[in-house]
Amino acid sequence: MDYLGIDLSCAIGSLRNGEFPAKDCLLPLISKLLGYFLVAASMTVKLPQIMKIVDNKSVKGLSVVAFELEVIGYTISLAYCLNKDLPFSAFGELAFLLIQALILVSCIYYFSQPLSVTTWVKAILYFAIAPTVFAGKIDPFLFEALYASKHLIFLSARIPQIWKNFRNKSTGQLSFLTCLMNFGGALARVFTSIQEKAPLSMLLGIVLSIFTNGIIMSQILLYRSKGNEDKLVKTKKIS
Numbered sequence: 001m002d003y004l005g006i007d008l009s010c011a012i013g014s015l016r017n018g019e020f021p022a023k024d025c026l027l028p029l030i031s032k033l034l035g036y037f038l039v040a041a042s043m044t045v046k047l048p049q050i051m052k053i054v055d056n057k058s059v060k061g062l063s064v065v066a067f068e069l070e071v072i073g074y075t076i077s078l079a080y081c082l083n084k085d086l087p088f089s090a091f092g093e094l095a096f097l098l099i100q101a102l103i104l105v106s107c108i109y110y111f112s113q114p115l116s117v118t119t120w121v122k123a124i125l126y127f128a129i130a131p132t133v134f135a136g137k138i139d140p141f142l143f144e145a146l147y148a149s150k151h152l153i154f155l156s157a158r159i160p161q162i163w164k165n166f167r168n169k170s171t172g173q174l175s176f177l178t179c180l181m182n183f184g185g186a187l188a189r190v191f192t193s194i195q196e197k198a199p200l201s202m203l204l205g206i207v208l209s210i211f212t213n214g215i216i217m218s219q220i221l222l223y224r225s226k227g228n229e230d231k232l233v234k235t236k237k238i239s
Contacts, residue, residue, distance in 0.1 A: 031195030035090055038185055038192070042093030045182060046100035049175040053107045061172010063164050064112065067105050068122065069157035073150045074098040075130055077205070080147040083136040090196040093185065151205045158212035165219045176220045183213040 053059055074097050081091035109115055109123075132138060133146070165171050186209040193203050 028195055031192045032087075034188055035087075035092070035192045035196070038188055039088070039092035039096070041181065041185065042096040045093075045097060045185065046104055046178055048177040048181075049173075050100065050104050050107055052173050052175045053104075053111060056173060057111060058173055059108050059111050061164065061168060061170055061174060062108060063160040064105075064108055066157045066159075066161040067101065067108055069153050071098065071101045071105055071126070073153040073157060074101055075126075075133060076146050076150040076153070079133045079136065080143065080150075082134065083143070084199075086198065087196060090192060090198055148201060151201070151208055154205060155208055155212065158216065162212070162215055162219065165216070165223065170223050171216075171220045174216070174220055176217065176224075179213055179217045179220060183210065183217055186210045186213060 053062075074094055078091065078094040078098055081094065109119065136143065138146075161174075165174070186206050189206045190203065190210075193206060
């Protein structure tokens with residue numbers, strides 16, 4: 001009994017015999033179900049951030065470079081997984097994250113007008129090169145090098161935002177909910193990646209994501225807490 005690559009026969013057989021499924025049977029099943037849950041949940045991960053920008057009509061406190069690098073990182077990761085024929089449950093969220101990341105960057109551009117010539121050039125280059133990467137029509141060695149570099153890309157995407165938060169002592173329009181979902185999703189991905197026997201480089205990227213998203217979440221909580229304290233002090237002075 002197989003649905004979407006999920007083998008249910010082992011678990012159902014054990015339950016019919018009045019037995020609890022064995023570890024070797026249960027863990028792969030949990031991994032598959034969790035993987036598809038992450039894919040489904042990823043459809044809304046960046047919506048809170050997009051809605052916050054649109055509602056406030058502001059990109060204050062956001063690092064444009066950080067979100068542009070995210071798009072590049074998701075593109076490389078998705079293309080690599082597609083060409084390696086990994087199970088969809090092991091990487092499917094990347095497709096939805098990439099779509100949302102593109103929408104997010106578009107929103108940032110829209111509320112950052114007028115756009116520079118450099119910004120237009122970057123956008124044109126991306127849409128010119130991305131189809132070739134997705135098709136895998138590049139040298140295999142270069143493809144591996146690109147995938148290896150995506151860890152540095154994602155790390156580079158977070159560092160400007162972390163530094164900007166630290167420098168401004170504020171997280172501006174960053175959405176805590178989006179960061180929380182990124183953090184939780186990365187934690188769950190560690191388990192599914194191990195079960196799906198994903199490459200070590202893929203696991204390394206997930207660990208880096210947990211680390212950097214954890215820092216940004218901490219900054220949001222810290223600076224918003226300080227902001228509320230400052231507002232309270234000002235209110236008392238006025239009173």
